[in-house]
Amino acid sequence: MYSEKVMDHFTNPRNMGEIENPSGVGTVGNAKCGDIMRIYLDIDDHQIIRECKFKTFGCGAAVATSSMATELVKGKTIEEALKVTNQAVMEALDGLPSAKIHCSLLAEEAVHAALWDYAQKKGIEIEGLQKPRSDIHEDDTEEEY
Ligand code: FES
Numbered sequence: 821m822y823s824e825k826v827m828d829h830f831t832n833p834r835n836m837g838e839i840e841n842p843s844g845v846g847t848v849g850n851a852k853c854g855d856i857m858r859i860y861l862d863i864d865d866h867q868i869i870r871e872c873k874f875k876t877f878g879c880g881a882a883v884a885t886s887s888m889a890t891e892l893v894k895g896k897t898i899e900e901a902l903k904v905t906n907q908a909v910m911e912a913l914d915g916l917p918s919a920k921i922h923c924s925l926l927a928e929e930a931v932h933a934a935l936w937d938y939a940q941k942k943g944i945e946i947e948g949l950q951k952p953r954s955d956i957h958e959d960d961t962e963e964e965y
Contacts, residue, residue, distance in 0.1 A: 822881075823914035825888075830880040835890035837873045844941065846933025848952060850926055855882045859890070859930040863938055867898045874930070881916055881923040885909050889927035898938075902948055904931060929953070 822830075839845075843863035849856040855878025862871035872894045874886040889909050893901040906924035910916050916924055933952035939945060 821917055822884075823916075825913045826881065826884045826916065829884035829887040829913065833874075833883055833887040835873045835887065835894070836875070838875060839871055839873050842934075844934040844936070844938025846930050846935070846937055846952060848926055848929040848933050850878075850922055853879065853922070855879055855923070855926065857882060857886050857926045857930040859886070859927075859934040861893075861931075861934045861938060863898070869893050869896050869898070869901055878926075879920070879923060881920040882926055884913060885916075885924040885927040886930065888912050889931055893931055898935060898946055901931060901935065902946070904928070 839860035839862050842860040844861045845858065847856065847858040856876070857878060858875045860873045861869055864870050872890040874890050876882050876886045889904060892904045892908065892912060896904070906921070906928040909924045909927050910921070929952055932949060935946060935949055936952050939949065
């Protein structure tokens, strides 16, 4: 059912944890399954993502897609990171079962929400980036962690 890559990223997730004083942080959730994903970004003055970490409270595919998403955006410019779509994450994982596609969508949304937070903090606009639909704020989720 799951590819070897999915199993690998699930059992040995990359970049799990958090970044202190991140340039941007985004938390998103899926109301149906209740899974929550948070992505932290450290972005330098040249708008390059130096560090990316995640914390996921969710299913195995959500862990694998967040792990892969952090790997894909690390070292990229903001512009390049925006191209890391859920499709790109799924391809990098050699696919996901159709019932798990929404997990990869959560990864894309979490990266976008973290970039949005960065843009808000910097007072800049990132072309092509839209306000995240399901950004969850710290206070709302505190009890769940
Ligand atoms: Fe919802 Fe995986 S089942 S994120």
